[in-house]
Amino acid sequence: MSDVYAEPATGAAPTDPATLARYTTLRLGGAAGRLVIATTADEIVQKVQEVESRDEPILVLAGGSNVVIGDQGFPGTVVLIRSRGFRVVAEDADTVTVRVEAGEPWDDLVAATVERGWSGLECLSGIPGSAGATPIQNVGAYGQEVAETITGVEAYDRTHGEVVRIDAVDCGFAYRGSIFKYSDRWVVLTVDFRLARTPVSGPVRYAELARALGVEVGDRVPLADARATVLRLRAGKGMVLDADDPDTWSVGSFFTNPVLEREAYELLRERAADLGEPPSWPGAGDVVKVSAAWLIDKAGFGKGYAGPEGVAISSKHTLALTNRSGTARTAALVALAREIRDGVHDRFGVTLHPEPVLINCII
Ligand SMILES: Cc1cc2nc3c(=O)[nH]c(=O)nc-3n(C[C@H](O)[C@H](O)[C@H](O)COP(=O)(O)OP(=O)(O)OC[C@H]3O[C@@H](n4cnc5c(N)ncnc54)[C@H](O)[C@@H]3O)c2cc1C
Numbered sequence: 552m553s554d555v556y557a558e559p560a561t562g563a564a565p566t567d568p569a570t571l572a573r574y575t576t577l578r579l580g581g582a583a584g585r586l587v588i589a590t591t592a593d594e595i596v597q598k599v600q601e602v603e604s605r606d607e608p609i610l611v612l613a614g615g616s617n618v619v620i621g622d623q624g625f626p627g628t629v630v631l632i633r634s635r636g637f638r639v640v641a642e643d644a645d646t647v648t649v650r651v652e653a654g655e656p657w658d659d660l661v662a663a664t665v666e667r668g669w670s671g672l673e674c675l676s677g678i679p680g681s682a683g684a685t686p687i688q689n690v691g692a693y694g695q696e697v698a699e700t701i702t703g704v705e706a707y708d709r710t711h712g713e714v715v716r717i718d719a720v721d722c723g724f725a726y727r728g729s730i731f732k733y734s735d736r737w738v739v740l741t742v743d744f745r746l747a748r749t750p751v752s753g754p755v756r757y758a759e760l761a762r763a764l765g766v767e768v769g770d771r772v773p774l775a776d777a778r779a780t781v782l783r784l785r786a787g788k789g790m791v792l793d794a795d796d797p798d799t800w801s802v803g804s805f806f807t808n809p810v811l812e813r814e815a816y817e818l819l820r821e822r823a824a825d826l827g828e829p830p831s832w833p834g835a836g837d838v839v840k841v842s843a844a845w846l847i848d849k850a851g852f853g854k855g856y857a858g859p860e861g862v863a864i865s866s867k868h869t870l871a872l873t874n875r876s877g878t879a880r881t882a883a884l885v886a887l888a889r890e891i892r893d894g895v896h897d898r899f900g901v902t903l904h905p906e907p908v909l910i911n912c913i914i
Pocket residue numbers: 576610611612613614615616617618632653678679680681682683684685687688689690691692733737738739740789790791792799801802803804908
């Protein structure tokens with residue numbers, strides 16, 4: 552069993568709600584009213600039902616790597632998802648479908664699939680957090696996203712009080728979004744991924760990854776090479792959690808890449824005319840996705856840019872806001888995020904939106 556989740560320091564009661572900061576990768580967040588741990592899918596349902604019967608607010612928390620929790624904490628019960636494991640539920644000559652418990656550490660799963668010669672998750676190596684949280688924002692990186700391999704999700708539907716299966720087509724997957732994000736209705740219990748039985752990756756789509764692998768975009772490479780190269784690239788950007796590296800005490804990218812209508816994109820190009828062409832990618836329909844990192848950097852917030860109380864932009868990646876002192880309050884991080892968002896808006900007329908889920912705080 553992997554020990555990747557932040558857990559209370561030795562000596563502390565495992566359900567000590569004193570501070571949620573110890574359960575988040577940003578090391579931020581005030582106290583919870585109560586904290587309970589669920590280690591199986593049944594237990595998740597049971598604990599959620601118990602809390603509901605007491606009419607208390609519930610916060611479902613797994614790896615804490617995509618949340619910003621306010622200094623006031625959470626005045627209800629936090630249900631920590633700690634179910635583990637995966638099993639094959641269907642297979643044929645070409646594919647295998649694995650059912651993964653929500654609390655399974657994501658990168659353990661990716662490592663296991665690469666080892667077994669199952670292709671489809673290899674470019675998502677090194678992303679912190681749990682398997683059950685990956686559908687929430689349709690986790691993606693280096694040209695892959697979980698929407699491509701998820702076939703369905705088993706969830707507890709709090710509105711109807713029943714366990715349901717939601718097929719991938721009904722999950723509303725979009726760029727860093729799904730029906731689950733910003734909704735308290737569903738608690739994900741298991742996720743099914745259909746993977747290809749092949750020792751090679753899918754076609755490499757991301758130019759930076761292709762360059763690092765020494766191949767052309769569209770080529771396939773051994774799964775282990777894809778994983779090792781993604782891990783190396785991510786580590787160089789502070790995007791793999793490292794307890795000794797404050798550049799990784801973040802939620803990864805703090806802002807999503809803005810998706811602009813054609814007209815807004817042309818306005819941006821005019822406002823950025825002195826800076827060259829803003830890096831962009833075509834989106835679905837007549838929209839353009841623009842690099843948030845570029846906008847932030849060109850608006851004057853470079854790597855290492857510091858805010859109050861020792862919060863700062865990572866020295867390795869412009870999109871990651873870090874609590875590098877380890878002692879800041881959420882208020883300080885929020886102040887830095889606001890300064891950046893407003894600065895980018897003033898300079899380019901583009902509004903950045905936060906990627907993590909904000910709990911009892913606003914930006
Ligand atoms: C260094 C770093 C790098 C990162 N890189 C990437 C990246 O490349 N791509 C990317 O997409 N993300 C990235 N992230 C963000 C994050 O790792 C992912 O979003 C991850 O899937 C969050 O998992 P978690 O278990 O930590 O979720 P948490 O932070 O615990 O929860 C996030 C949200 O999901 C909800 N949630 C969690 N589990 C469940 C469940 N079982 N049922 C219902 N709701 C649930 C929570 O209530 C909350 O709203 C990165 C984060 C860090 C710190």
